[in-house]
Amino acid sequence: MLFIVPTPIGNLKDITLRALEALKEADAVFCEDTRRTLNLLNHFGLQKKLFRYHEHDERSVAGAMAWLRSGKSAALVTDGGSPCISDPGRKLVALARSTGVKVSALPGPSAVIAAAAGSGLPCDSFVFLGFLPRSRGKIVKALKAAFELKKTVILFESPYRLKKFLALAKEEFGPGLTAIVAREISKIYEEWTGALIDETIAKIEAAGEVKGEIVLLLRPPDAAEDAPEPEGAEDLP
Numbered sequence: 001m002l003f004i005v006p007t008p009i010g011n012l013k014d015i016t017l018r019a020l021e022a023l024k025e026a027d028a029v030f031c032e033d034t035r036r037t038l039n040l041l042n043h044f045g046l047q048k049k050l051f052r053y054h055e056h057d058e059r060s061v062a063g064a065m066a067w068l069r070s071g072k073s074a075a076l077v078t079d080g081g082s083p084c085i086s087d088p089g090r091k092l093v094a095l096a097r098s099t100g101v102k103v104s105a106l107p108g109p110s111a112v113i114a115a116a117a118g119s120g121l122p123c124d125s126f127v128f129l130g131f132l133p134r135s136r137g138k139i140v141k142a143l144k145a146a147f148e149l150k151k152t153v154i155l156f157e158s159p160y161r162l163k164k165f166l167a168l169a170k171e172e173f174g175p176g177l178t179a180i181v182a183r184e185i186s187k188i189y190e191e192w193t194g195a196l197i198d199e200t201i202a203k204i205e206a207a208g209e210v211k212g213e214i215v216l217l218l219r220p221p222d223a224a225e226d227a228p229e230p231e232g233a234e235d236l237p
Contacts, residue, residue: 001073002096004089006082006108009213010187012043014109020044022106026075030064032088036079055088064092068101082110086130086156112154115182115215118192121152129155140172147173150223159210166204169218170197176221184212
């Protein structure tokens, strides 16, 4: 049995009861960083065998699969958020499913969903791009393809590259682009900065050095609002 267990992206109170139950039940925990995961387990008074899982190391994947095929269970976690969403885990989950190992995916903390909900942008449907490639040409190509869908676009960006990225986005897509920066979601210094891209750039520049985890939401100027609710939906009193 393989449990896919989301872990807090900042505030430890965001752990779910089901996540704690899965961590207690599992025979081992597969994780990105044993030190980070050990701190999490210690906080909740849990003691578990930890294995560092390397997505791109065939021996690591094979070792994890051997553990599961032996009939033992494991909880797959990352340093924060849901495994397999711009984090390791997809390869192990695919192998587990293809070989008949039962997989249980738990809902829980997600920077993508929190950013979508807190942005105020239309997000009944959206495009998630994860971390974009480094080269300018590939960045522009990816954004153009996403913007053609006329949806809100969500991506992760490094705080060290944020200013450069915003400048590129303005240059390529113009001042009508909406850009919202969600920084340190669920943490003490959570901060939201956003409006038309000129204003966003000005606020980010005025703040000085950018630190922390960044989720960036972009909305092209020609994107229509999401479809209205169907007839029969009731308004709040």
